[in-house]
Amino acid sequence: MKRVRFWGTRGSLPIALTADGVRRKLLTALATAHGRPLDTEAAREAVLADLPFGIAGTYGGHSSCVQIETGGPDFFVCDMGSGLRPFGLAAMAQRAGASQTFHIFQSHLHWDHIMGLPFFVPAFIPGNRVVVYGGHRELESALRRQQEPPSFPVDFSIFGAKLEFVHLEPGRQVDVAGVGVTTLLQRHGGDSYGYRFEAQGKTVVYSTDSEHPLADPAHTERFVGFFRDADLVVFDGMYSLADSISVKADWGHSSNVVGVELCQLAGARHLCLYHHEPVFDDAAIDAVLAETRRLEEITRGSKPLRVSAAYDGLAIEL
Amino acid sequence: MQLEIHRFADTVVAAPAGRIDHLGAAPFQAALQPLLDEVCAARSALVLDFARVEYISSVGLRVLMVSARQTREQQAQLLVANLQTVVREIFAISRFDRVLTVVPTLDEAMAQCGAQAQVQYRAAAGAPRP
Numbered sequence: 001m002k003r004v005r006f007w008g009t010r011g012s013l014p015i016a017l018t019a020d021g022v023r024r025k026l027l028t029a030l031a032t033a034h035g036r037p038l039d040t041e042a043a044r045e046a047v048l049a050d051l052p053f054g055i056a057g058t059y060g061g062h063s064s065c066v067q068i069e070t071g072g073p074d075f076f077v078c079d080m081g082s083g084l085r086p087f088g089l090a091a092m093a094q095r096a097g098a099s100q101t102f103h104i105f106q107s108h109l110h111w112d113h114i115m116g117l118p119f120f121v122p123a124f125i126p127g128n129r130v131v132v133y134g135g136h137r138e139l140e141s142a143l144r145r146q147q148e149p150p151s152f153p154v155d156f157s158i159f160g161a162k163l164e165f166v167h168l169e170p171g172r173q174v175d176v177a178g179v180g181v182t183t184l185l186q187r188h189g190g191d192s193y194g195y196r197f198e199a200q201g202k203t204v205v206y207s208t209d210s211e212h213p214l215a216d217p218a219h220t221e222r223f224v225g226f227f228r229d230a231d232l233v234v235f236d237g238m239y240s241l242a243d244s245i246s247v248k249a250d251w252g253h254s255s256n257v258v259g260v261e262l263c264q265l266a267g268a269r270h271l272c273l274y275h276h277e278p279v280f281d282d283a284a285i286d287a288v289l290a291e292t293r294r295l296e297e298i299t300r301g302s303k304p305l306r307v308s309a310a311y312d313g314l315a316i317e318l
Numbered sequence: 319m320q321l322e323i324h325r326f327a328d329t330v331v332a333a334p335a336g337r338i339d340h341l342g343a344a345p346f347q348a349a350l351q352p353l354l355d356e357v358c359a360a361r362s363a364l365v366l367d368f369a370r371v372e373y374i375s376s377v378g379l380r381v382l383m384v385s386a387r388q389t390r391e392q393q394a395q396l397l398v399a400n401l402q403t404v405v406r407e408i409f410a411i412s413r414f415d416r417v418l419t420v421v422p423t424l425d426e427a428m429a430q431c432g433a434q435a436q437v438q439y440r441a442a443a444g445a446p447r448p
Contacts, residue, residue, distance in 0.1 A: 214380040220340065241376055241412035245383055257412045258376050291411045298404050
Protein backbone atom coordinates (compact mmCIF):
# COMPACT_ATOMS: atom_id res chain seq x y z
CA MET A 1 0.00 0.00 0.00
CA LYS A 2 1.32 3.39 -0.98
CA ARG A 3 -0.87 6.15 0.38
CA VAL A 4 -4.24 7.08 1.83
CA ARG A 5 -6.21 9.88 0.23
CA PHE A 6 -9.11 11.65 1.91
CA TRP A 7 -12.09 12.73 -0.21
CA GLY A 8 -14.58 13.41 2.57
CA THR A 9 -13.73 13.98 6.23
CA ARG A 10 -16.76 15.62 7.83
CA GLY A 11 -19.02 13.80 10.27
CA SER A 12 -22.79 13.51 10.21
CA LEU A 13 -23.52 15.78 7.23
CA PRO A 14 -21.65 17.71 4.58
CA ILE A 15 -20.94 21.38 5.19
CA ALA A 16 -19.61 24.24 3.07
CA LEU A 17 -17.34 27.17 3.85
CA THR A 18 -19.49 30.32 3.85
CA ALA A 19 -18.80 33.77 2.36
CA ASP A 20 -18.35 35.10 5.88
CA GLY A 21 -15.86 32.31 6.62
CA VAL A 22 -13.82 33.17 3.52
CA ARG A 23 -13.89 36.87 4.43
CA ARG A 24 -12.59 36.20 7.94
CA LYS A 25 -9.74 34.12 6.51
CA LEU A 26 -8.87 36.91 4.07
CA LEU A 27 -8.86 39.52 6.82
CA THR A 28 -6.45 37.42 8.89
CA ALA A 29 -4.25 36.76 5.85
CA LEU A 30 -4.14 40.46 4.94
CA ALA A 31 -3.23 41.38 8.51
CA THR A 32 -0.41 38.81 8.45
CA ALA A 33 0.84 40.13 5.11
CA HIS A 34 0.85 43.77 6.23
CA GLY A 35 4.30 45.29 5.84
CA ARG A 36 5.78 42.24 4.18
CA PRO A 37 7.03 42.09 0.59
CA LEU A 38 4.44 40.64 -1.79
CA ASP A 39 5.97 41.45 -5.16
CA THR A 40 7.00 37.89 -6.09
CA GLU A 41 5.24 34.53 -6.05
CA ALA A 42 7.84 33.24 -3.60
CA ALA A 43 7.23 36.18 -1.24
CA ARG A 44 3.48 35.59 -1.32
CA GLU A 45 3.99 31.88 -0.73
CA ALA A 46 6.19 32.73 2.28
CA VAL A 47 3.33 34.74 3.80
CA LEU A 48 0.93 31.85 3.23
CA ALA A 49 3.40 29.46 4.84
CA ASP A 50 3.21 31.50 8.04
CA LEU A 51 -0.56 31.11 8.26
CA PRO A 52 -2.24 28.24 10.08
CA PHE A 53 -3.88 25.65 7.83
CA GLY A 54 -7.27 26.77 9.10
CA ILE A 55 -6.62 30.22 7.60
CA ALA A 56 -4.64 29.39 4.44
CA GLY A 57 -6.73 26.31 3.68
CA THR A 58 -9.87 24.52 4.83
CA TYR A 59 -10.62 21.08 6.22
CA GLY A 60 -13.50 20.79 3.80
CA GLY A 61 -17.02 19.61 4.10
CA HIS A 62 -17.64 16.36 2.25
CA SER A 63 -18.88 13.46 4.37
CA SER A 64 -16.89 10.25 4.86
CA CYS A 65 -14.90 8.83 1.95
CA VAL A 66 -11.29 7.60 2.08
CA GLN A 67 -9.26 5.98 -0.69
CA ILE A 68 -6.45 3.54 0.01
CA GLU A 69 -3.99 3.44 -2.86
CA THR A 70 -2.67 -0.11 -2.82
CA GLY A 71 -0.43 0.10 -5.86
CA GLY A 72 -2.64 -2.43 -7.63
CA PRO A 73 -5.07 -1.79 -10.49
CA ASP A 74 -8.24 -1.91 -8.34
CA PHE A 75 -9.54 1.00 -6.30
CA PHE A 76 -10.03 0.60 -2.54
CA VAL A 77 -12.45 2.95 -0.82
CA CYS A 78 -13.93 3.26 2.66
CA ASP A 79 -17.45 4.65 2.84
CA MET A 80 -19.62 6.30 0.25
CA GLY A 81 -20.25 9.71 1.80
CA SER A 82 -20.53 12.78 -0.41
CA GLY A 83 -16.75 12.63 -0.94
CA LEU A 84 -17.40 9.64 -3.22
CA ARG A 85 -18.50 12.01 -5.97
CA PRO A 86 -15.15 13.85 -6.41
CA PHE A 87 -13.34 10.55 -5.90
CA GLY A 88 -15.34 8.99 -8.75
CA LEU A 89 -14.57 11.87 -11.09
CA ALA A 90 -10.86 11.67 -10.27
CA ALA A 91 -10.85 7.90 -10.81
CA MET A 92 -12.51 8.35 -14.20
CA ALA A 93 -9.92 10.95 -15.22
CA GLN A 94 -7.07 8.75 -13.99
CA ARG A 95 -7.94 5.69 -16.05
CA ALA A 96 -10.20 7.00 -18.79
CA GLY A 97 -11.55 4.37 -21.14
CA ALA A 98 -10.44 1.32 -19.15
CA SER A 99 -12.77 -0.89 -17.14
CA GLN A 100 -12.32 -0.33 -13.44
CA THR A 101 -13.00 -2.33 -10.29
CA PHE A 102 -13.91 -0.58 -7.05
CA HIS A 103 -13.78 -2.34 -3.67
CA ILE A 104 -15.86 -0.25 -1.25
CA PHE A 105 -15.89 -1.01 2.48
CA GLN A 106 -18.87 0.36 4.39
CA SER A 107 -18.46 1.27 8.06
CA HIS A 108 -22.24 1.37 8.29
CA LEU A 109 -25.34 2.49 6.44
CA HIS A 110 -26.19 5.83 7.98
CA TRP A 111 -27.09 8.48 5.47
CA ASP A 112 -23.86 10.48 5.63
CA HIS A 113 -21.91 7.33 4.71
CA ILE A 114 -24.00 6.27 1.70
CA MET A 115 -25.22 9.52 0.14
CA GLY A 116 -22.44 9.59 -2.48
CA LEU A 117 -23.50 6.44 -4.34
CA PRO A 118 -26.23 8.05 -6.51
CA PHE A 119 -23.57 10.51 -7.74
CA PHE A 120 -20.76 7.99 -8.24
CA VAL A 121 -20.17 8.30 -11.98
CA PRO A 122 -18.10 5.08 -12.39
CA ALA A 123 -21.19 3.12 -11.28
CA PHE A 124 -23.00 4.35 -14.38
CA ILE A 125 -20.35 3.03 -16.78
CA PRO A 126 -20.87 -0.44 -18.34
CA GLY A 127 -17.81 -2.63 -17.90
CA ASN A 128 -16.98 -1.28 -14.46
CA ARG A 129 -17.40 -3.41 -11.35
CA VAL A 130 -18.39 -2.04 -7.94
CA VAL A 131 -18.09 -4.46 -5.03
CA VAL A 132 -19.54 -3.22 -1.75
CA TYR A 133 -18.37 -4.97 1.43
CA GLY A 134 -19.79 -4.67 4.92
CA GLY A 135 -20.91 -6.35 8.09
CA HIS A 136 -24.56 -5.35 7.80
CA ARG A 137 -27.03 -7.85 6.37
CA GLU A 138 -29.06 -4.91 4.98
CA LEU A 139 -26.12 -3.64 2.89
CA GLU A 140 -27.85 -3.96 -0.49
CA SER A 141 -31.38 -3.13 0.62
CA ALA A 142 -30.28 0.07 2.39
CA LEU A 143 -28.47 1.30 -0.72
CA ARG A 144 -31.40 0.44 -2.98
CA ARG A 145 -33.82 2.15 -0.59
CA GLN A 146 -32.09 5.53 -0.74
CA GLN A 147 -32.67 5.56 -4.51
CA GLU A 148 -36.33 4.62 -4.35
CA PRO A 149 -39.11 7.19 -4.86
CA PRO A 150 -39.75 9.69 -3.42
CA SER A 151 -36.16 10.01 -2.13
CA PHE A 152 -34.37 9.96 -5.50
CA PRO A 153 -35.47 10.11 -9.16
CA VAL A 154 -33.57 7.05 -10.47
CA ASP A 155 -33.19 3.59 -8.98
CA PHE A 156 -30.42 1.00 -9.34
CA SER A 157 -31.47 0.18 -12.93
CA ILE A 158 -29.64 3.33 -14.02
CA PHE A 159 -26.30 1.82 -13.07
CA GLY A 160 -24.41 0.31 -16.00
CA ALA A 161 -21.62 -1.12 -13.85
CA LYS A 162 -21.91 -4.54 -12.26
CA LEU A 163 -22.78 -4.08 -8.58
CA GLU A 164 -21.96 -6.82 -6.08
CA PHE A 165 -22.46 -7.06 -2.34
CA VAL A 166 -20.22 -9.06 0.01
CA HIS A 167 -21.05 -9.72 3.65
CA LEU A 168 -18.01 -9.75 5.93
CA GLU A 169 -17.83 -11.62 9.23
CA PRO A 170 -16.14 -9.72 12.06
CA GLY A 171 -12.84 -11.20 13.16
CA ARG A 172 -12.15 -13.08 9.93
CA GLN A 173 -9.46 -11.89 7.55
CA VAL A 174 -10.32 -12.06 3.86
CA ASP A 175 -8.14 -11.46 0.83
CA VAL A 176 -9.39 -8.75 -1.51
CA ALA A 177 -7.18 -8.26 -4.58
CA GLY A 178 -4.06 -9.04 -2.59
CA VAL A 179 -4.99 -6.99 0.47
CA GLY A 180 -5.78 -8.73 3.78
CA VAL A 181 -8.93 -7.17 5.23
CA THR A 182 -10.10 -7.80 8.80
CA THR A 183 -13.44 -6.54 10.09
CA LEU A 184 -14.25 -5.47 13.65
CA LEU A 185 -17.70 -4.81 15.11
CA GLN A 186 -17.87 -1.34 16.65
CA ARG A 187 -20.27 0.35 19.04
CA HIS A 188 -22.59 2.70 17.14
CA GLY A 189 -26.35 3.02 16.73
CA GLY A 190 -27.29 0.07 14.46
CA ASP A 191 -23.66 -1.14 14.65
CA SER A 192 -20.66 -0.09 12.62
CA TYR A 193 -17.58 -1.92 11.42
CA GLY A 194 -13.91 -1.00 11.40
CA TYR A 195 -11.46 -2.35 8.82
CA ARG A 196 -7.81 -3.27 9.07
CA PHE A 197 -6.03 -3.40 5.70
CA GLU A 198 -2.70 -5.20 5.45
CA ALA A 199 -0.49 -5.55 2.38
CA GLN A 200 3.15 -5.24 1.39
CA GLY A 201 4.21 -4.81 5.02
CA LYS A 202 1.92 -1.85 5.61
CA THR A 203 -1.19 -1.62 7.77
CA VAL A 204 -4.01 0.92 7.63
CA VAL A 205 -6.94 0.91 10.07
CA TYR A 206 -10.21 2.67 9.26
CA SER A 207 -12.26 3.08 12.43
CA THR A 208 -15.02 5.66 12.31
CA ASP A 209 -18.39 6.06 13.98
CA SER A 210 -17.15 4.08 16.92
CA GLU A 211 -17.79 4.78 20.59
CA HIS A 212 -15.45 3.39 23.21
CA PRO A 213 -16.97 2.41 26.56
CA LEU A 214 -14.10 3.26 28.87
CA ALA A 215 -15.19 0.99 31.70
CA ASP A 216 -14.85 -2.16 29.58
CA PRO A 217 -11.22 -3.40 29.54
CA ALA A 218 -12.08 -6.23 27.10
CA HIS A 219 -13.36 -3.67 24.60
CA THR A 220 -10.15 -1.65 24.95
CA GLU A 221 -8.08 -4.79 24.44
CA ARG A 222 -9.98 -5.64 21.25
CA PHE A 223 -9.28 -2.23 19.76
CA VAL A 224 -5.65 -2.16 20.91
CA GLY A 225 -5.22 -5.48 19.11
CA PHE A 226 -7.00 -4.15 16.02
CA PHE A 227 -4.78 -1.04 15.92
CA ARG A 228 -1.60 -2.99 16.78
CA ASP A 229 1.52 -1.55 15.04
CA ALA A 230 -0.62 0.14 12.36
CA ASP A 231 1.14 2.59 10.07
CA LEU A 232 -1.99 4.74 10.05
CA VAL A 233 -5.18 4.76 12.10
CA VAL A 234 -8.06 6.82 10.69
CA PHE A 235 -10.04 7.56 13.85
CA ASP A 236 -13.38 9.12 14.76
CA GLY A 237 -12.33 12.03 16.98
CA MET A 238 -15.58 13.91 16.66
CA TYR A 239 -16.13 15.07 20.25
CA SER A 240 -14.16 16.11 23.28
CA LEU A 241 -13.71 13.34 25.84
CA ALA A 242 -15.94 15.16 28.33
CA ASP A 243 -18.77 15.49 25.79
CA SER A 244 -18.40 11.90 24.57
CA ILE A 245 -19.04 10.47 28.04
CA SER A 246 -21.61 12.99 29.28
CA VAL A 247 -24.02 14.97 27.08
CA LYS A 248 -23.11 12.95 23.97
CA ALA A 249 -22.77 9.53 25.60
CA ASP A 250 -24.31 6.79 23.43
CA TRP A 251 -24.17 9.00 20.33
CA GLY A 252 -21.72 6.50 18.86
CA HIS A 253 -18.59 8.62 18.52
CA SER A 254 -15.24 9.06 20.16
CA SER A 255 -12.64 11.69 21.06
CA ASN A 256 -9.11 12.78 20.27
CA VAL A 257 -8.01 11.74 23.77
CA VAL A 258 -9.16 8.14 23.35
CA GLY A 259 -7.58 8.09 19.86
CA VAL A 260 -4.19 9.01 21.31
CA GLU A 261 -4.49 6.48 24.14
CA LEU A 262 -5.53 3.55 21.95
CA CYS A 263 -2.81 4.29 19.39
CA GLN A 264 -0.17 4.62 22.11
CA LEU A 265 -1.24 1.33 23.71
CA ALA A 266 -1.21 -0.32 20.26
CA GLY A 267 2.15 1.08 19.19
CA ALA A 268 0.59 2.66 16.08
CA ARG A 269 2.70 5.16 14.14
CA HIS A 270 0.21 7.71 12.92
CA LEU A 271 -3.19 8.83 14.20
CA CYS A 272 -5.38 10.77 11.80
CA LEU A 273 -8.37 12.52 13.38
CA TYR A 274 -11.41 12.09 11.16
CA HIS A 275 -15.20 12.53 11.00
CA HIS A 276 -14.97 16.13 12.18
CA GLU A 277 -17.84 17.67 14.09
CA PRO A 278 -19.84 19.68 11.50
CA VAL A 279 -20.26 22.68 13.83
CA PHE A 280 -16.46 23.06 14.06
CA ASP A 281 -14.96 25.71 11.80
CA ASP A 282 -11.40 25.48 10.51
CA ALA A 283 -9.96 27.34 13.49
CA ALA A 284 -11.66 24.92 15.88
CA ILE A 285 -10.19 21.89 14.10
CA ASP A 286 -6.77 23.58 14.07
CA ALA A 287 -7.08 23.97 17.84
CA VAL A 288 -8.13 20.33 18.35
CA LEU A 289 -5.15 19.19 16.27
CA ALA A 290 -2.71 21.36 18.24
CA GLU A 291 -4.11 20.09 21.55
CA THR A 292 -3.99 16.48 20.40
CA ARG A 293 -0.34 16.84 19.37
CA ARG A 294 0.39 18.38 22.76
CA LEU A 295 -1.40 15.49 24.51
CA GLU A 296 0.72 13.01 22.58
CA GLU A 297 3.85 14.93 23.54
CA ILE A 298 3.15 15.05 27.28
CA THR A 299 2.01 11.41 27.47
CA ARG A 300 4.56 9.91 25.05
CA GLY A 301 6.15 6.62 26.00
CA SER A 302 9.13 5.15 24.18
CA LYS A 303 7.63 5.59 20.73
CA PRO A 304 6.35 8.85 19.21
CA LEU A 305 2.92 8.94 17.59
CA ARG A 306 2.42 11.25 14.63
CA VAL A 307 -0.92 13.08 14.78
CA SER A 308 -2.79 14.63 11.84
CA ALA A 309 -6.25 15.98 11.18
CA ALA A 310 -7.81 14.77 7.95
CA TYR A 311 -9.00 17.27 5.35
CA ASP A 312 -10.62 16.83 1.97
CA GLY A 313 -7.69 16.38 -0.42
CA LEU A 314 -5.12 15.23 2.15
CA ALA A 315 -2.83 12.41 0.97
CA ILE A 316 -0.78 10.51 3.56
CA GLU A 317 2.17 8.50 2.30
CA LEU A 318 2.59 5.13 4.01
CA MET B 319 -4.85 2.40 45.53
CA GLN B 320 -3.91 4.04 48.82
CA LEU B 321 -5.49 7.44 49.41
CA GLU B 322 -4.17 9.80 52.05
CA ILE B 323 -7.32 11.00 53.83
CA HIS B 324 -7.97 14.00 56.06
CA ARG B 325 -11.19 15.43 57.43
CA PHE B 326 -11.92 19.09 58.10
CA ALA B 327 -15.37 19.63 59.63
CA ASP B 328 -17.64 17.55 57.38
CA THR B 329 -15.34 17.86 54.35
CA VAL B 330 -13.23 14.88 53.29
CA VAL B 331 -9.89 15.47 51.55
CA ALA B 332 -8.43 12.49 49.69
CA ALA B 333 -5.02 12.53 48.03
CA PRO B 334 -4.25 9.86 45.42
CA ALA B 335 -0.74 9.49 44.06
CA GLY B 336 0.97 8.29 40.89
CA ARG B 337 -0.72 7.33 37.64
CA ILE B 338 -4.48 6.89 37.30
CA ASP B 339 -4.31 5.02 34.00
CA HIS B 340 -6.00 1.95 32.47
CA LEU B 341 -4.54 -0.16 35.28
CA GLY B 342 -4.97 2.34 38.09
CA ALA B 343 -8.52 3.55 37.42
CA ALA B 344 -10.38 0.58 38.92
CA PRO B 345 -8.43 0.61 42.23
CA PHE B 346 -8.88 4.39 42.34
CA GLN B 347 -12.63 4.00 41.91
CA ALA B 348 -12.75 1.29 44.59
CA ALA B 349 -10.83 3.47 47.04
CA LEU B 350 -13.05 6.46 46.29
CA GLN B 351 -16.41 4.73 46.68
CA PRO B 352 -16.66 4.64 50.54
CA LEU B 353 -15.67 8.30 50.66
CA LEU B 354 -18.32 9.17 48.08
CA ASP B 355 -20.90 7.25 50.10
CA GLU B 356 -19.84 9.15 53.21
CA VAL B 357 -20.10 12.64 51.71
CA CYS B 358 -23.31 11.79 49.86
CA ALA B 359 -24.92 10.62 53.10
CA ALA B 360 -23.77 13.79 54.86
CA ARG B 361 -24.48 16.02 51.85
CA SER B 362 -21.00 17.40 52.35
CA ALA B 363 -17.94 17.65 50.08
CA LEU B 364 -15.14 15.43 48.85
CA VAL B 365 -12.00 17.27 47.78
CA LEU B 366 -9.48 15.36 45.69
CA ASP B 367 -5.97 16.69 46.23
CA PHE B 368 -4.19 15.88 42.95
CA ALA B 369 -0.81 17.30 44.01
CA ARG B 370 0.86 13.87 43.64
CA VAL B 371 -1.04 12.62 40.59
CA GLU B 372 1.37 12.40 37.66
CA TYR B 373 -1.04 11.29 34.92
CA ILE B 374 -4.70 10.51 34.42
CA SER B 375 -6.13 8.63 31.42
CA SER B 376 -9.61 8.70 29.93
CA VAL B 377 -10.63 5.80 32.18
CA GLY B 378 -9.52 7.73 35.25
CA LEU B 379 -11.34 10.84 34.05
CA ARG B 380 -14.47 8.75 33.61
CA VAL B 381 -14.24 7.76 37.29
CA LEU B 382 -14.23 11.46 38.16
CA MET B 383 -17.23 12.07 35.88
CA VAL B 384 -19.22 9.23 37.47
CA SER B 385 -18.23 10.41 40.96
CA ALA B 386 -19.25 14.00 40.23
CA ARG B 387 -22.59 12.78 38.92
CA GLN B 388 -23.18 10.74 42.09
CA THR B 389 -22.39 13.66 44.40
CA ARG B 390 -24.52 16.05 42.36
CA GLU B 391 -27.50 13.72 42.53
CA GLN B 392 -27.15 13.46 46.33
CA GLN B 393 -26.70 17.23 46.86
CA ALA B 394 -23.07 16.70 47.82
CA GLN B 395 -19.97 18.18 46.15
CA LEU B 396 -16.84 16.91 44.42
CA LEU B 397 -13.92 19.24 43.90
CA VAL B 398 -10.52 18.57 42.37
CA ALA B 399 -7.61 20.72 43.51
CA ASN B 400 -3.87 21.13 43.06
CA LEU B 401 -3.56 19.82 39.49
CA GLN B 402 0.04 19.49 38.40
CA THR B 403 1.08 20.85 34.99
CA VAL B 404 0.64 17.68 32.89
CA VAL B 405 -2.63 16.72 34.53
CA ARG B 406 -3.93 20.29 34.22
CA GLU B 407 -3.24 20.13 30.48
CA ILE B 408 -5.02 16.77 30.21
CA PHE B 409 -8.05 18.27 31.97
CA ALA B 410 -8.04 21.19 29.51
CA ILE B 411 -7.58 19.06 26.37
CA SER B 412 -10.31 16.63 27.41
CA ARG B 413 -12.56 19.59 28.44
CA PHE B 414 -12.91 18.09 31.92
CA ASP B 415 -12.02 21.50 33.33
CA ARG B 416 -15.43 22.60 32.03
CA VAL B 417 -17.51 19.81 33.54
CA LEU B 418 -15.84 19.29 36.92
CA THR B 419 -15.26 21.78 39.72
CA VAL B 420 -11.52 22.34 39.46
CA VAL B 421 -9.84 24.77 41.85
CA PRO B 422 -6.17 25.82 41.90
CA THR B 423 -5.37 25.16 45.58
CA LEU B 424 -6.62 23.16 48.55
CA ASP B 425 -7.22 26.41 50.42
CA GLU B 426 -9.58 27.64 47.70
CA ALA B 427 -11.29 24.26 47.64
CA MET B 428 -11.87 24.43 51.38
CA ALA B 429 -13.26 27.94 51.04
CA GLN B 430 -15.95 26.48 48.74
CA CYS B 431 -16.73 23.78 51.29
CA GLY B 432 -17.62 26.15 54.12
CA ALA B 433 -16.03 28.46 56.67
CA GLN B 434 -15.59 25.77 59.30
CA ALA B 435 -13.78 23.43 56.93
CA GLN B 436 -11.46 26.21 55.83
CA VAL B 437 -10.68 27.28 59.39
CA GLN B 438 -9.85 23.73 60.42
CA TYR B 439 -7.79 23.18 57.26
CA ARG B 440 -5.81 26.38 57.80
CA ALA B 441 -5.18 25.50 61.43
CA ALA B 442 -3.88 22.09 60.44
CA ALA B 443 -1.84 23.47 57.55
CA GLY B 444 -0.40 26.27 59.66
CA ALA B 445 -1.67 28.90 57.26
CA PRO B 446 -2.30 32.40 58.60
CA ARG B 447 -5.96 33.21 59.16
CA PRO B 448 -7.32 36.20 57.24
